[in-house]
Amino acid sequence: xxxxxxxxxxxxxxxxxxxxxxxxxxxxxxxxxxxxxxxxxxxxxxxxxxxxxxxxxxxxxxxxxxxxxxxxxxxxxxxxxxxxxxxxxxxxxxxxxxxxxxxxxxxxxxxxxxxxxxxxxxxxxxxxxxxxxxxxxxxxxxxxxxxxxxxxxxxxxxxxxxxxxxxxxxxxxxxxxxxxxxxxxxxxxxxxxxxxxxxxxxxxxxxxxxxxxxxxxxxxxxxxxxxxxxxxxxxxxxxxxxxxxxxxxxxxxxxxxxxxxxxxxxxxxxxxxxxxxxxxxxxxxxxxxxxxxxxxxxxxxxxxxxxxxxxxxxxxxxxxxxxxxxxxxxxxxxxxxxxxx
Amino acid sequence: xxxxxxxxxxxxxxxxxxxxxxxxxxxxxxxxxxxxxxxxxxxxxxxxxxxxxxxxxxxxxxxxxxxxxxxxxxxxxxxxxxxxxxxxxxxxxxxxxxxxxxxxxxxxxxxxxxxxxxxxxxxxxxxxxxxxxxxxxxxxxxxxxxxxxxxxxxxxxxxxxxxxxxxxxxxxxxxxxxxxxxxxxxxxxxxxxxxxxxxxxxxxxxxxxxxxxxxxxxxxxxxxxxxxxxxxxxxxxxxxxxxxxxxxxxxxxxxxxxxxx
Amino acid sequence: xxxxxxxxxxxxxxxxxxxxxxxxxxxxxxxxxxxxxxxxxxxxxxxxxxxxxxxxxxxxxxxxxxxxxxxxxxxxxxxxxxxxxxxxxxxxxxxxxxxxxxxxxxxxxxxxxxxxxxxxxxxxxxxxxxxxxxxxxxxxxxxxxxxxxxxxxxxxxxxxxxxxxxxxxxxxxxxxxxxxxxxxxxxxxxxxxxxxxxxxxxxxxxxxxxxxxxxxxxxxxxxxxxxxxxxxxxxxxxxxxxxxxxxxxxxxxxx
Numbered sequence: 001x002x003x004x005x006x007x008x009x010x011x012x013x014x015x016x017x018x019x020x021x022x023x024x025x026x027x028x029x030x031x032x033x034x035x036x037x038x039x040x041x042x043x044x045x046x047x048x049x050x051x052x053x054x055x056x057x058x059x060x061x062x063x064x065x066x067x068x069x070x071x072x073x074x075x076x077x078x079x080x081x082x083x084x085x086x087x088x089x090x091x092x093x094x095x096x097x098x099x100x101x102x103x104x105x106x107x108x109x110x111x112x113x114x115x116x117x118x119x120x121x122x123x124x125x126x127x128x129x130x131x132x133x134x135x136x137x138x139x140x141x142x143x144x145x146x147x148x149x150x151x152x153x154x155x156x157x158x159x160x161x162x163x164x165x166x167x168x169x170x171x172x173x174x175x176x177x178x179x180x181x182x183x184x185x186x187x188x189x190x191x192x193x194x195x196x197x198x199x200x201x202x203x204x205x206x207x208x209x210x211x212x213x214x215x216x217x218x219x220x221x222x223x224x225x226x227x228x229x230x231x232x233x234x235x236x237x238x239x240x241x242x243x244x245x246x247x248x249x250x251x252x253x254x255x256x257x258x259x260x261x262x263x264x265x266x267x268x269x270x271x272x273x274x275x276x277x278x279x280x281x282x283x284x285x286x287x288x289x290x291x292x293x294x295x296x297x298x299x300x301x302x303x304x305x306x307x308x309x310x311x312x313x314x315x316x317x318x319x320x321x322x323x324x325x326x327x328x329x330x331x332x333x334x335x336x337x338x339x340x341x
Numbered sequence: 342x343x344x345x346x347x348x349x350x351x352x353x354x355x356x357x358x359x360x361x362x363x364x365x366x367x368x369x370x371x372x373x374x375x376x377x378x379x380x381x382x383x384x385x386x387x388x389x390x391x392x393x394x395x396x397x398x399x400x401x402x403x404x405x406x407x408x409x410x411x412x413x414x415x416x417x418x419x420x421x422x423x424x425x426x427x428x429x430x431x432x433x434x435x436x437x438x439x440x441x442x443x444x445x446x447x448x449x450x451x452x453x454x455x456x457x458x459x460x461x462x463x464x465x466x467x468x469x470x471x472x473x474x475x476x477x478x479x480x481x482x483x484x485x486x487x488x489x490x491x492x493x494x495x496x497x498x499x500x501x502x503x504x505x506x507x508x509x510x511x512x513x514x515x516x517x518x519x520x521x522x523x524x525x526x527x528x529x530x531x532x533x534x535x536x537x538x539x540x541x542x543x544x545x546x547x548x549x550x551x552x553x554x555x556x557x558x559x560x561x562x563x564x565x566x567x568x569x570x571x572x573x574x575x576x577x578x579x580x581x582x583x584x585x586x587x588x589x590x591x592x593x594x595x596x597x598x599x600x601x602x
Numbered sequence: 603x604x605x606x607x608x609x610x611x612x613x614x615x616x617x618x619x620x621x622x623x624x625x626x627x628x629x630x631x632x633x634x635x636x637x638x639x640x641x642x643x644x645x646x647x648x649x650x651x652x653x654x655x656x657x658x659x660x661x662x663x664x665x666x667x668x669x670x671x672x673x674x675x676x677x678x679x680x681x682x683x684x685x686x687x688x689x690x691x692x693x694x695x696x697x698x699x700x701x702x703x704x705x706x707x708x709x710x711x712x713x714x715x716x717x718x719x720x721x722x723x724x725x726x727x728x729x730x731x732x733x734x735x736x737x738x739x740x741x742x743x744x745x746x747x748x749x750x751x752x753x754x755x756x757x758x759x760x761x762x763x764x765x766x767x768x769x770x771x772x773x774x775x776x777x778x779x780x781x782x783x784x785x786x787x788x789x790x791x792x793x794x795x796x797x798x799x800x801x802x803x804x805x806x807x808x809x810x811x812x813x814x815x816x817x818x819x820x821x822x823x824x825x826x827x828x829x830x831x832x833x834x835x836x837x838x839x840x841x842x843x844x845x846x847x848x849x850x851x852x853x854x855x856x857x
Contacts, residue, residue, distance in 0.1 A: 026809040031820055051809050052654075054820045059567045063709070063805060067716035071725050071809040154467065160553040162568060201470045201552025206822075215448040325361060332569035340387050340556040347695055349710030350702070352717075356710075405614065412611040415604075423611075424787065425845040430618050431794045432841050433834040434818045440830075441621030451624060484618070489791050490749045493784040497753040531749040534700070535742065542703030545801075563705045572709070579706040586701045587694075 022049040025263045027074045028061060029054055030250065032205075032224075033125065035276075035283040042270050048263060065090060065255060073258040074267055079114045079249040080322040082121050091120045092254045098265040101272035104292035112249070114321075121251035122268055123289040125281065128247040128317055129164050130240045132211055132226035133218040141218050143242040144172040148191075153198045155217040157210075160202035162335040163320060165192055167246035168220055171318075177246045178321045182330060189334045193341060202339070211236060227285040227306045238306045240313045247317035249289070281307075357576035367572050375577035384561070384578070388585075391558040394472065394547075395540035398479040402536045403529060405480070406487035410528075411521075413488075414496040427488050435482065439549050442478055443469060446550075470552030478550040479540055486539070487532040494528030495521075538586060558582055622838055629831035645832040655817055655833060662814040665728060666797040669735035673796075674789040676736070677743025678781075682773065684744070685751045700741045707738060708805035715806060726808030734806045735799065739792040746791055750784025751777075 027039075031054040039050050055061045058081045065072050068090065077085055085091050096102055102122070103110075109123040133141045141147065147156055147168070158165050167177040169188035179185065200216060201207070205225045210216040212233045221229075226238040252271060254264045270276055277293035280286070287307045288294060294302060302308060323331070357375055359367040413423040430438065445451050446468040453465040468474060498521070506516040522529075544559035556564075558578070565575025632642035649655060684693060699707070711734050715726060754777060762772040778785075800815040807816065814837075821827050 051812075053809070053812060053816075056820075057567060059570060060804075063566070063712070067712070067719075069716065069719055069725060157552075160548070196554070199552075199554065201554060203552060206549075210447065213447070213449045328569065329361075329571065332564070332571065336387075336556055336561065336564070337383060339553065339560075340383065340390075349707065349714050350698060352710045352713050353702075353706055356713075408607060408610045409614045412607045415607070421786075422845065422849050424790070425849075426615065427618065428790050428794055429838065429841055429845065430622050432797055433622060433837045434815045434830075435798050435800065436815065436819050436822050437625065437830055437834040438621060440822060441625045445621055445624065481617075481621075485794065486791070489787045490746050493746055493750040493787045494753060496783055497750060497780075527749045527752045531745045535745055538700050539704075542701075542705075544703075544705070559703055559705075562703050566705050566709050576706070579703050582703070583698060583701045587697065590697065 022047065023260070023263070024049045024051055025074070025260055025267055026051045026072045027053070027267065028064070028072050029076045031056060033076070033250075033280070033284050033286065035279040038271075038276055038280055041276070042267060045270070046263065046266055050267075065257075068257050070255075070257065072255055073260055073264045074252060074254055076124055076250050076252055077121070078320070079112065079121075079123075079251055080320055082115050082251065082253070083322055085253070086120055090256055092256045092258065092261065093119055094122060094254070095265070099269050099272060101269055101274070101292075104272060104274055104277070104290050106289050106291045106294075109249070109289045115251075121253045122272065124250045124252050124271070125284075125286045125288055126247060126249045127287060128223050128240065128245050129159060129167065129220055130223060130226070130238060130245050131218060132221040132229060132236060132238050134211070134214060134216075135235050135237050136214075137217055140237060140239070141241075142239055144168045145243075147218060147220065148172075148195050148198065150198060152217055154200050155215075156195075156199055157201050157203050157207050157216050157219040158195070158199060159220050159222075160204050162331055164220060164246060165202070165335070165338070166331060167320075168241075169195075171241065171243040171245065174243065177244075177318050178323065180324060180327045185327075185331055185334060189338060192338045196338065196341060223306050224284065224286045227304070230306065231285065240309055240316060242316075244316045244318060246320055247314075248320045353576045353580060356572050357580050359573050361571050361573050372573075375573040376581070378574060379577060379581055387556050387558055387561055388582075390555070391541055394476060394479070394557060395537050398476055398483065398540050399533055399537040401476070401480045402483055402487040403491075403532055406484060406491050406532060407525070407529075410488050410491035410495050413492055414498075420496070424489075424492060427485050431485055435545070438481065439478060439546060442474075442481065442550065446474055469550065470554065472551070472555070474550040475547050475555070478546040479543065482543075482546060483536040483540060486535040490531035490535060491525065491528040494525050494531075498524050534590070541582065541586065622834065625831045626835035626838060629828055629835045631828065645828040646836070648829050649832045649836065652829070654812070655814075655829075658812045658814045658817040661728065661811055662797055665731050665735060665811070665813060666793050668732050669739060669796045670789055670793040672732075673736045673739040673743055673792050674785065677740045677788060677792070678747050678785050680740065681744045681747035681751055682777070684748065685754075685756075696741045696744055699738060700745070704738075704799075704801040707734075708802040711737070711802065712805045726806060726811070728808075728811045730806050730808065731803055731811050731813070734802055735796040738799075738802060739795050742791050742795055743788040746788035747781060747784050750781045750787075754780045 025048055027050055029052065033054075034052075039052050043050055055064070058078050061075055061077065062081070062085070064070055065075060066088065082091075096118070099122070102118075105123060111117065112123065115121050131141050131144070131147065147158070158168070163177075166185065166188050169191040170177050170179060170184065172191055173184070173187055175184045175188070205222070207216055207219050207221070208225050208229050211219055211221070211229050214235075221238075223238060226236070230236045230238060252268055254261060254268070258264050271280070272290065274290060274292035274296055277288050277290035278296040281288035281290075281293060282297065282301060285307065294308075305313075356367050358371050358373060360370055360372055360374070362368040409427070413420055413427070416423055443450075447453070448465040448467075448469075450468075452468060453462075456462045457465065502520055502524070503516055506520045507513075511519065542559045542562070544557065544563040547555060547557045547560060562575050562579050562582070565571045565578065569575075629645055630641050630643070632640040632644065680692065680696070683689070715730050719725065758780070759772045759776050762776045763769070767775065798815060800819055803813050804816050804819070807813065818830055818833070821830050
C-alpha cells in the first residue's frame with residue numbers, strides 16, 4: 001500500500017510544476033518536418049506558446065481533427081487531402097492580405113490544380129519516392145525493375161503503403177500512378193506478387209538505419225529520408241527511377257474550428273519567411289516550395305540532386321491525386337491480398 | 342462507466358451498418374454490404390493465421406509464466422519485489438521494447454554479431470521479419486499478463502495440500518501435475534484470456550517485427566480505419582471477430598462446466 | 603526442484619531484461635548509431651532539455667495513476683459483485699471490452715466523445731484520456747481479482763455475517779484482506795496497460811494531453827534516436843529505484 005502513496009506523492013509533486021499559461025497555438029505537423037529552433041523562435045517573437053504535435057499519415061490527422069472540435073489550429077495535409085477536407089467543411093479560407101510572404105513561393109506552386117488560387121491552403125514542402133541504395137552494388141540501381149533483381153533477395157525493402165507500392169509497380173509497367181482502371185491495377189498486383197519473395201520487409205522511414213548499416217542494399221524510399229541516410233554515410237546513393245516516380249506536396253491549412261485565426265496567420269506567415277523556410281528545409285532535409293528560401297541555401301544543398309533534382313528528372317515525376325472511392329476500395333483489397341500472400 | 346463501455350459498442354454497430362463516405366467516415370444509406378464482403382476466403386485465411394499465431398503465443402506464455410509465477414509465490418518476503426520486477430520492463434514504452442528486439446535481431450544486430458564472432462554461423466541468420474520474430478515479440482509483450490493472474494492463484498494455494506501429496510509418496514512432478522496444475526486452473530484460464538485476446542487484435546508487433554509481410558486480423562481492421570478509410574468494413578470485421586471470440590469463450594466455459602471468471 | 607525453479611527464474615528475468623539493459627548501455631554511446639564510439643552523457647542532456655518529453659512524462663504519470671486508482675476500485679467491486687451474484691450482462695460487457703480491438707475502442711470512443719461534446723461544448727483533454735483508460739482497464743482488473751476470489755471460500759464471509767458483521771464489514775474484514783494480493787496485482791496490471799497504451803490514447807488525446815508513448819512513438823518513427831534510449835533507461839532505473847525504496851519502507855514497516 002505504501003508504494004501506492006509514494007508514487008501518488010511523486011506524481012502529484014511532478015504535476016505541480018511545468019505548467020505555462022501564455023496564449024497557445026496548437027499545431028500538428030508530419031514528423032521531422034521543421035527546424036528544431038523554428039518553434040521556440042516563433043514563441044519568443046509572438047509571445048505565445050505552441051503545442052507542436054506530429055502525425056505519421058493523413059488519415060491519422062483526419063481522424064484527430066475530423067470532429068470539428070479537436071482544438072487544433074494549423075495542420076499540414078497533403079495536397080490530395082485538401083479536397084476531402086473542404087468537403088467535410090474543416091478548412092478556413094485563406095485571406096491572402098494577411099500573408100506578407102506568399103509571393104516567395106515558387107511559380108508552379110502559386111496556382112496548383114488541387115487548389116487554384118490557393119483559397120484554402122499554402123504549399124509547404126514537396127517530396128518523392130525513389131530508390132535509396134548502397135553504392136557497393138554493381139551496377140547501381142537506376143530503375144524500378146532493379147528492385148526485382150533476384151540477386152538482391154532478402155536485401156530489398158518497399159514502402160509499407162499501397163500508394164507507393166502500386167505506384168512503383170504501375171510505373172514499371174509504364175502506367176500512371178493515378179490509374180482508375182481495374183486491369184492496370186491487377187497487372188500491377190501481379191508485379192507485386194512476383195517481387196514479394198525477394199523482399200525483406202514492407203517498411204517506411206524506420207528502414208533508414210538498416211540502409212546505413214548495410215543490412216538493406218536497396219529500398220524504395222522518400223527522398224528526404226534518403227538524404228538523411230546519405231548525410232550519415234557516404235556509401236549511400238539515391239536515384240529517381242527512369243520509369244518515372246510518385247511525387248507529393250504537403251500544405252499548411254488553418255482549421256475552421258480555430259479560435260486563434262490571428263495567431264494562426266501569424267504562424268503561417270512566419271513559416272513562409274525565407275529565412276525560416278530555408279532553416280526548415282535545411283535541417284529537415286526536405287524540398288521547400290519557397291523560391292526565396294532556396295536562394296539562401298549553401299550551394300552544396302541547393303544543387304543537391306536528391307532533394308533538388310534538375311528539370312529533366314522532375315519531368316518524370318507524377319503528382320499523387322485523390323482517387324475515386326471505388327478505386328481506393330479495389331486497391332486496398334488487392335493490397336490486402338499482396339500482404340497476406 | 343458502463344455507458345462508457347457500451348455506448349462505443351453501439352457506435353461500432355451503427356458504423357458497420359452504414360455506407361463508406363466518399364472521403365472516409367460513414368454516411369447513409371444503411372446497408373449490410375460490409376458484412377457480405379466478410380464472406381471471402383481471403384479473410385478466412387487471415388483469420389486462421391491470426392488464431393494460429395495467437396494460439397502459439399498464448400501457449401508459450403502460459404508455459405513460460407507458470408514456473409516464474411511459482412517461483413515468485415515461493416519467495417516469501419521478496420514476493421512483491423519479484424512481482425514488481427516482472428512488470429518493470431513494461432513501464433518503458435512498448436515501442437522501445439520492440440525496437441530493442443529489432444536491434445538484437447537485425448543482421449548486424451547483437452545476436453548475429455556474437456554468433457559470427459564465435460564462428461557459429463558464417464552468414465547472418467535471418468532472425469528479423471518472420472513469424473518467429475512476431476511470436477517472440479508477442480510473447481515478450483504479453484508475458485506479464487500471464488504471470489500476474491497465475492501468481493494471484495498460486496499464491497493463494499493451500500500449501501498443506503501439496504505437503505499432503507508429498508507425504509502420501511507423490512514425487513515432485515506428480516504433485517505438480519496432479520495437484521498443483523488443477524488447483525491453478527482458474528489462473529490459467531484468466532491468463533489465457535488476457536494473452537490470447539489482445540494478441541488477436543495486435544497489429545504493431547506483426548507490423549514492426551514481421552516487416553509488414555503478413556496480415557493478421559488486427560492489421561486488417563487497423564488498415565480499414567486508417568489507409569483504406571473503410572470504416573463500415575472495419576467495424577463489421579471487428580464485430581465479427583468479437584462475436585467469434587465470445588462464442589469460443591462460451592463454448593470453452595460450457596465444457597468446463599463452470600463460470601470462466 | 604527449488605533450485606531448478608531459481609535457475610529458471612534467473613533465465614526468465616534475463617529474457618525480460620536483456621533488451622532493455624542493452625538499450626540502456628547504448629544510451630551512453632557517443633555515436634548516434636549502433637556502433638560503440640565512447641562514453642557520453644549527451645543523450646541524457648538532450649532528454650532533459652526536451653520540455654515536450656518532461657511534460658508528456660508528467661501527463662502519463664497523472665493519467666496512469668488516476669486511471670489505476672479508479673479502475674482498481676470499480677473493478678474490484680465488479681469482481682466482488684460477480685462473485686456474489688453471477689450477472690451475465692455485466693460479465694458479457696466486460697468481456698466485450700477485452701475482445702474489442704484497440705483501434706476500434708479508440709475510434710468508437712472518439713466518435714462517442716465527439717458526439718456528446720457537440721452538445722456540451724467540451725473538448726478532448728486529460729479527462730477524456732483518463733475516462734478511456736479507466737474504461738479499458740476495468741476488465742483487466744476484474745479478470746485478475748476474480749481469479750483470486752475464486753480461491754476464497756464464500757463460507758468465510760457467511761460465517762462473519764452469522765457472527766453479526768454487516769455486509770460491508772464482512773467484505774472489509776474478511777474478503778478484502780484475503781484478495782489483497784490479487785488487487786495489488788490487478789492494480790499493477792492496470793497501471794501497466796494505462797502507462798503503456800498508445801493506440802487508444804493517441805485517438806482520444808486532446809491538444810494538452812500528449813502522453814509519453816505518443817512522444818516516444820513520434821521520435822522512434824523518425825528512425826534511431828538515442829534520446830529514447832536514454833529516456834527508457836531513465837524510466838527503467840527510476841521506477842526500479844522506486845520499487846526498491848518502497849520495498850525497503852514496507853519491510854521496515856513490517857519489521
